[in-house]
Amino acid sequence: MxxxxxxxxxxxxxxxxxxxxxxxxxxxxxxxxxxxxxxxxxxxxxxxxxxxxxxxxxxxxxxxxxxxxxxxDLRVDIVDSIILFKYLSENTKHRIAQNLIYQKLSKDQVIFEEGTVTNSLYIIMNGIVELRKNESVIRTLTNYAYFGEKAMLLNQSHSLTAVCRSENVQLWKLEKELCFSVLSSTVLNYLVDVLEAQNEDDNLDHFEYIDELGKGSLGIVRKVRHRRTKKEYALKCVSKMLIKQKKHEQLLDREKKMIKSNKHPFIVYLANSFLDDRYYYFLLEYCKLGDLFGVLQHLQILDKEKAKFYFANILLALEYLHDKKMLFRDLKPENILVSINGYLKLSDFGCAKEVDFRTNSIVGTPNYMAPEVLLARSYSGSCDIWSLGVMLYEFLFGPLPFGNDSINPLEICRSILMNNLTFPENYTDKETKNFIDKLLQKNPINRLGCGIAGFTEIKNHAFFTDFNWEALINQESTAPYTANSLLTNLQNERVKFNEETIKISTNATRWVENF
Incomplete structure (x- = not known):
């Protein structure tokens, strides 16, 4: 400014x-x-x-x-807080900032009503805004959240009413023409894809089952296809009986809220949710290339540029989550999916948690757990940065840095806590070794990215010299593995479709309320 x-x-x-x-x-x-x-x-x-x-x-x-x-620099700070604009050039961000329109509203004042057209994106600078439908609160938004994008991008009237829930709500408004001029076609297509998928009129019987993608301790994941649009999704079916037995109702509701609130191209989106007398259903974005674990089995050892690409994908997703005070807490290749264009998407928020400051729960997969988590010490985002460092080591060298030869959790934990980090003798890239060493400092105080500079400290390391972050978020960089690559040996072993496992539900309803 x-x-x-x-x-x-x-x-x-x-x-x-x-x-x-x-x-x-x-x-x-x-x-x-x-x-x-x-x-x-x-x-x-x-x-x-x-x-x-x-x-x-x-x-x-x-x-x-x-x-x-x-x-x-408040206007630029506001622009920088919105994931759609965060990685644009500084000139572009300043251009957006100079065109923001300021609004100050009172409690209970209506911003827009259902059925009206505004063609604007709204960003909350300060205050609380409720999105309502028929007097029911669908979503509550606060500082730096944005809304109104669905009507703007799809040229539709608003499907919800936006109302100020607190006194002195301060908004910035951005007009449609400018949004379209600064965002890449890939980002715009992603946004339109997500918004079209989140159809409030859909029911579960609008989908047909295609295949089985996997099983878990609480249910099953199936590939389904929308009968009208022919678009494919992953349908996560969670057993009500098992959830009740394990008393996991609140955990499942927390997972649903977190997935629903995320708007990032490198995080799997929730299209819809349903329930019937047997199951809770999550209708999720389908990633055709499976999980990163399967892709790594096919690609084997990655060179530095490929490893850097995958690392950066995950880093931006984590940065977004940490900005929202969310910890992922179970970062590993099996919990990362690969979209059709080869870009990565975080999935499975079963261990994730929103924290105002710190937590001390022992959660995650042993090989990827940070020392402070294993010791039940107070921690915040440092746990995810450690796991990301472990994954980078795995990308480049194959084995895990600690406990690779053990399946005993206690031995794995002992290795993480007691053993020194070592590198293959023939690996001579001092820059990369220094980067990994700083990510895997056992004391989180000394760990890269855990100080006041946060993720900026990681992105400014020499490892990322000349890296194009704007091209990455716009998905203009070349991915190591795409749908055009050979698909041999890629997919995880699939379970044969069983008609009796889960039948199509004709009495399922939308799952919008809490437990």
């Missing part, structure tokens, strides 16, 4: 890097402030009203209201 702020009412307090405070009552030159201070903020000491004179257009004024915090 550049230009000049002219205060009409109130007072701004400039907070400099050395904690020196300076009151500004009349005019604030944003360009001068940027040159003279490192990380600067402007706090409003009271309700303020100001005019922003943009440097780009001397005649254009934008009105700004603030009653809590107003940052010089």
């Amino acid at each position: 550049t230009g000049i702020l002219i205060l009409l009412k109130g007072c701004f307090c400039v907070e400099r890097e050395n904690d020196k405070l300076e009151l500004v009552h009349e005019v604030l030159n944003l360009d001068e402030l940027k040159q003279n201070t490192a990380k600067k903020k402007i706090r409003a000491t009271e309700l303020t009203e100001s005019l922003w004179l943009s440097k780009e257009t001397d005649a254009e004024f934008n009105k700004i209201f603030a009653d809590e915090v107003f940052c010089v």
